[in-house]
Amino acid sequence: MASSVLPFLFFLLLLFLNPGFSQANLHHSKTLLRSTLPSQQSPTDDTIAPPTLFFEVTKPISVPHTKPCSLTVLHHDFGYTYGKSPVLANYTFPHDCSFQEFSRIVLEWNATCKGRQFDRIFGVWLSGVELLRSCTAEPRPTGIVWSVKKDVTKYSSLLLMNKTQTFSVYIGNLIDETYTGVYHVNVSLYFYPAVEKKGDVGSETGSKADLIIPFSRDLPLKDGLWFEIQNSTDVKGKEFEIPRNVYKAVLEVYVSFHEKDEFWYGNPPTEYIVANNLTDFPGNGPFREVLVSLDGEHIGAIWPFTVVYTGGINPLFWRPISAIGSFDLPTYDIEITPFLGKLLDGKSHNLSFSVTNALNVWYIDANLHLWLDCNSKTKGKLLHHNIGPLVVSSVTDFHGLDGKFVTKATRSISSTGWIKSSYGKITTISTQDLSYRNSMVMAKDGNLQTVNQKIRFNNRIHSNMPGSSPKSKKTLKRFLFNMYYDYSNQGNGASLTVANVTLGFNEKRLKDKVRNLQKGNGLMAVKDNLVVNGVGNTSQMYIYNGPKSCYSRDVSSSNYTILHDKVRKNCKTSFGI
Numbered sequence: 001m002a003s004s005v006l007p008f009l010f011f012l013l014l015l016f017l018n019p020g021f022s023q024a025n026l027h028h029s030k031t032l033l034r035s036t037l038p039s040q041q042s043p044t045d046d047t048i049a050p051p052t053l054f055f056e057v058t059k060p061i062s063v064p065h066t067k068p069c070s071l072t073v074l075h076h077d078f079g080y081t082y083g084k085s086p087v088l089a090n091y092t093f094p095h096d097c098s099f100q101e102f103s104r105i106v107l108e109w110n111a112t113c114k115g116r117q118f119d120r121i122f123g124v125w126l127s128g129v130e131l132l133r134s135c136t137a138e139p140r141p142t143g144i145v146w147s148v149k150k151d152v153t154k155y156s157s158l159l160l161m162n163k164t165q166t167f168s169v170y171i172g173n174l175i176d177e178t179y180t181g182v183y184h185v186n187v188s189l190y191f192y193p194a195v196e197k198k199g200d201v202g203s204e205t206g207s208k209a210d211l212i213i214p215f216s217r218d219l220p221l222k223d224g225l226w227f228e229i230q231n232s233t234d235v236k237g238k239e240f241e242i243p244r245n246v247y248k249a250v251l252e253v254y255v256s257f258h259e260k261d262e263f264w265y266g267n268p269p270t271e272y273i274v275a276n277n278l279t280d281f282p283g284n285g286p287f288r289e290v291l292v293s294l295d296g297e298h299i300g301a302i303w304p305f306t307v308v309y310t311g312g313i314n315p316l317f318w319r320p321i322s323a324i325g326s327f328d329l330p331t332y333d334i335e336i337t338p339f340l341g342k343l344l345d346g347k348s349h350n351l352s353f354s355v356t357n358a359l360n361v362w363y364i365d366a367n368l369h370l371w372l373d374c375n376s377k378t379k380g381k382l383l384h385h386n387i388g389p390l391v392v393s394s395v396t397d398f399h400g401l402d403g404k405f406v407t408k409a410t411r412s413i414s415s416t417g418w419i420k421s422s423y424g425k426i427t428t429i430s431t432q433d434l435s436y437r438n439s440m441v442m443a444k445d446g447n448l449q450t451v452n453q454k455i456r457f458n459n460r461i462h463s464n465m466p467g468s469s470p471k472s473k474k475t476l477k478r479f480l481f482n483m484y485y486d487y488s489n490q491g492n493g494a495s496l497t498v499a500n501v502t503l504g505f506n507e508k509r510l511k512d513k514v515r516n517l518q519k520g521n522g523l524m525a526v527k528d529n530l531v532v533n534g535v536g537n538t539s540q541m542y543i544y545n546g547p548k549s550c551y552s553r554d555v556s557s558s559n560y561t562i563l564h565d566k567v568r569k570n571c572k573t574s575f576g577i
């Protein structure tokens, strides 16, 4: 018995009503649509069915077998929170915790929701330092529950500070007669004591920064603390100063894209938009680059992973297996150490963000992780910095609403600098090589869109200290996104959409590698703005191979039902590859 209404809405209408929202939406050449769940209201008593557990597949965080100190930092029901202040709480490290050294600190976000609601982007900050960027799951009438755990050990210096700090969470949620979902949330922290002096579960020594400087907007605010980048010329950032004894610096950047750029990888070139008078349709082509600038000079680039939020493409794909990165959005590290020579002058500098080809809106902020020399002031010099030009080539070939667009891009960035500290004089060479290819086809009068996109990221950091062997850190990332989206208007207010999506990444570091691939296929039949039928089938293969442990999971679902789910922890029996 389908009693649900309005699974489809014109996106732009909503944009005017609620600017700044993260909406689930779907691309379609003539209109831009979005949807929540094509949900069936159960005719039986809702309270009988247990809530559905939603999850994102990832390797569990390894923690020592000791009882952690724990703290519930925040408990809140997020009803109509759009345009209101973030929810604040006072955070102090738990006084009753008898330990002082920790090998692991874990943040846990637990939430329940019932009814109908869109996917909402949210952020969690401590003293302006972002700890988690995430997207809510879309509820169903019988209720859902989900839990996100994140290893936040790298924020130890902040979390263990002996003072009261402001913890904040912003979700722009909207409640009305149709969208009834209130998010009931608990945020907790778990502090796992160090078990052994050496070789404990914790990260390598020196991997936790001594000081973290946030690049986000200050409270009070009636919004998230992130900066909002609205177009390709928009630049947002902040002035900052660093102490005179820094010997290592890494910038961690949080990025999410919304509204007209939620599906940036599917945006056709502006020429196509103009020629076809699709004035309300997002354009600027499918290439985006987040640039980080120091005192006005570009020092790093991020070509982001295509995170699909929980209502994207076909919302049924992501129930209950959420899209890769949707519950814990990826962050991107930019090595700042070579530039320390410029920053150690005791003066203020500017760090800023921009997005090539951006359309409204990108939410960006960052944390500068600094390692301090406890004995002396440090000195440094930037020896070399080169940012190669962005090389973009595109082939645009269309007639009316049908056509093919191929966009390719490459960029190389390198910087070298030395830093003299009580650990010696260390030279750091950082290089970033990026490449991108997107091929998009529009057919059937623009009703059929296919997108095939690949991004390659090659990051190398090489440090050289006289008298010791050089240390290298290499990271190779590949991001894959393929989509087939076929919309057919069947007349009399009826339509059928068939969508297939393949989404994934490979990440190879010196000692470990991850392969993570999702495939979704399904369809939605719509009649008079009502989804009358639909299927979302998803399968996922996640494989982690590390020096000490392995983890793999092979899972699939159809609509809300898990079809199969196999987890393996033994390196020898993990699923091939």
Ligand SMILES: *[C@@H]1O[C@H](CO)[C@@H](O)[C@H](O)[C@H]1NC(C)=O
Pocket (backbone or CB within 6 Å): 088, 089, 090
């Ligand atoms: C935090 O503590 C201060 C001082 O005790 C108090 O005034 C404030 O209301 C508290 N804030 C929250 C969000 O509880």
Ligand SMILES: *[C@@H]1O[C@H](CO)[C@@H](O)[C@H](O)[C@H]1NC(C)=O
Pocket (backbone or CB within 6 Å): 108, 109, 110, 147, 186, 188
């Ligand atoms: C959060 O959810 C997880 C998974 O269901 C559960 O193990 C954990 O105990 C929950 N935490 C709290 C504080 O309720």
Ligand SMILES: *[C@@H]1O[C@H](CO)[C@@H](O)[C@H](O)[C@H]1NC(C)=O
Pocket (backbone or CB within 6 Å): 075, 110, 111, 112, 184, 185, 186
């Ligand atoms: C949050 O914590 C409260 C109190 O422990 C508990 O009653 C509630 O079920 C929790 N909610 C979630 C979503 O974990």
Ligand SMILES: *[C@@H]1O[C@H](CO)[C@@H](O)[C@H](O)[C@H]1NC(C)=O
Pocket (backbone or CB within 6 Å): 162
């Ligand atoms: C924390 O700060 C308070 C007040 O400044 C001080 O009395 C206390 O000893 C400090 N605790 C630790 C563990 O440093």
Ligand SMILES: *[C@@H]1O[C@H](CO)[C@@H](O)[C@H](O)[C@H]1NC(C)=O
Pocket (backbone or CB within 6 Å): 230, 231, 232, 233, 234
């Ligand atoms: C870009 O966005 C900024 C910030 O909102 C605004 O001031 C500027 O006018 C916009 N530029 C264009 C070309 O729209």
Ligand SMILES: *[C@@H]1O[C@H](CO)[C@@H](O)[C@H](O)[C@H]1NC(C)=O
Pocket (backbone or CB within 6 Å): 275, 276, 277
């Ligand atoms: C677009 O609009 C212009 C002016 O209104 C019109 O001349 C042109 O034919 C339109 N093009 C298409 C493809 O509809």
Ligand SMILES: *[C@@H]1O[C@H](CO)[C@@H](O)[C@H](O)[C@H]1NC(C)=O
Pocket (backbone or CB within 6 Å): 239, 295, 348, 349, 350
């Ligand atoms: C930082 O940028 C602001 C605005 O562009 C400018 O006024 C200020 O002088 C800059 N500061 C430095 C240290 O470059």
Ligand SMILES: *[C@@H]1O[C@H](CO)[C@@H](O)[C@H](O)[C@H]1NC(C)=O
Pocket (backbone or CB within 6 Å): 484, 499, 500, 521
């Ligand atoms: C979509 O996925 C299904 C199932 O994997 C497959 O049978 C079908 O051929 C795919 N369609 C396209 C156009 O890729």
Ligand SMILES: *[C@@H]1O[C@H](CO)[C@@H](O)[C@H](O)[C@H]1NC(C)=O
Pocket (backbone or CB within 6 Å): 521, 522, 523, 535, 536, 537, 558, 563
């Ligand atoms: C989805 O999976 C179900 C169960 O395996 C299958 O019966 C159905 O044909 C699949 N639908 C599509 C569109 O692939």
Ligand SMILES: *[C@@H]1O[C@H](CO)[C@@H](O)[C@H](O)[C@H]1NC(C)=O
Pocket (backbone or CB within 6 Å): 038, 039, 040, 316, 532, 533, 534, 535, 536, 559
């Ligand atoms: C999948 O869910 C949709 C929406 O709730 C429903 O219309 C459809 O009948 C379900 N399909 C299957 C095969 O269970």
